[in-house]
Amino acid sequence: MYDRIRSRFGREHARQYAVANQTAIETVAERAADIDCDFQRRSAYTYVSDENDREDVRREVDVARSVGLSASFVEEVPTVSDAVAGVRFDDQAQFHPRKYLLGVVEELSDDGCDLFEETRVTNVQPGSPCKIETGGGTVTATDVVLASHFPILDPAGYFARMSPKRSYVLAVRTRDPQPDGMFYRSGEPYFSVRPHETEGESLVLVGGQNHKTGQGGSTADRYRALEREARRRFDVEDVVYRWSTLDYRPVDGVPFIGPVAPWRNNVYVATGFGGWGMSGGVAAGRILAEEIAGDGSEWADVFDPGRLPPLSDVKTLAAENANVAKRFAEDWVLKPRGAEASLPPGAARVVRENGIPVGEYRDDDGERHRVSAVCPHLKCVVEWNDAERTWDCPCHGSRFDYDGTVLDGPAIRDLPKE
Ligand code: FES
Structure with missing residues (x-):
């Protein structure tokens, strides 16, 4: 990701992306002191299995280090046997996103904020104030953030600039020791592994089999293929849970965070996290809060929704x-x-x-x-x-x-x- 941003937009943008995401992790770490969300520090490995990709990994490490991240080039990756090279990022983290969000909601309520569930917004009319139409009536607001995964208003052609990706996850019980870290094999399809503790039980989450939404053939076959891959790598006792995800991936890989369109005052968007929304979403919260407060964000440029590909x-x-x-x-x-x-x-x-x-x-x-x-x-x-x-x-x-x-x-x- 870092080499990709550097080669397309320059080192300063790679630095902004790195600092925004690392700061997001530290923000969650701080909040996790008061929110029980299973927060744990882990190293994260992104690795390749093809000898031809080794130099890409070296470049990624060089760029990541040059923008201040703790990244190392490794030739052996724990837990996975098919790695030929990888980048290890220290000081990363895993946490339970739902438990985290429930804690955030509680804090919001304590601060006097209102949260309305099961209220579908059908239209937003920009202006001063903006008018938000819902099935139950119209609400006015000075500023509006469209954080509805794909934005419900699309004045700037987001649909043509992002592609939808489905991917699959299994939570498996294994007889192997728990993986020590988070592992992501880049490429198509990707394959990911991380440990997960739930109600006193140790599970392993494996993910992968991604494809463009609506174009992958039988989705039941995708789960079967993922289970076969999990069983090849681990001594799996059984599959305890399974689920799938939908992520939007911008063509250049960088999320869109900022004004939804230059001509739409006071309406903002956060979308296109490409599967990295647990840190990207937290970064978006801070960037948009700063923009709405009128201070501007030091990381706004790299995420600018108006950028040209x-x-x-x-x-x-x-x-x-x-x-x-x-x-x-x-x-x-x-x-x-x-x-x-x-x-x-x-x-x-x-x-x-x-x-x-x-x-x-x-x-x-x-x-x-x-x-x-x-x-x-x-x-x-x-x-x-x-x-x-x-x-x-x-x-x-x-x-x-x-x-x-x-x-x-x-x-x-x-x-x-x-
Ligand atoms: S035609 Fe665009 S989502 Fe279906």
């Missing part, structure tokens, strides 16, 4: 948007044209009725649920996610429950029932 990433950006156009065209032309006679319980499919794609799902009790298969964002045709029983959009990552209820943006409306 560097030339080296323009090709990737074009390929990403070409992929979206291709999916749009192919799915509208090629998705099935007629309904077959039967649909077994637990299965789903897209059929064509009067030329329009319709999603059909039969639940385990045999009841059929039919929704429009046309994503309300920009009209791509959704795909069935068999592990989570959701409809996922292959273009920009919107997700909908089996009954059409919107779960993740950029779409903000449900799939209509058929």
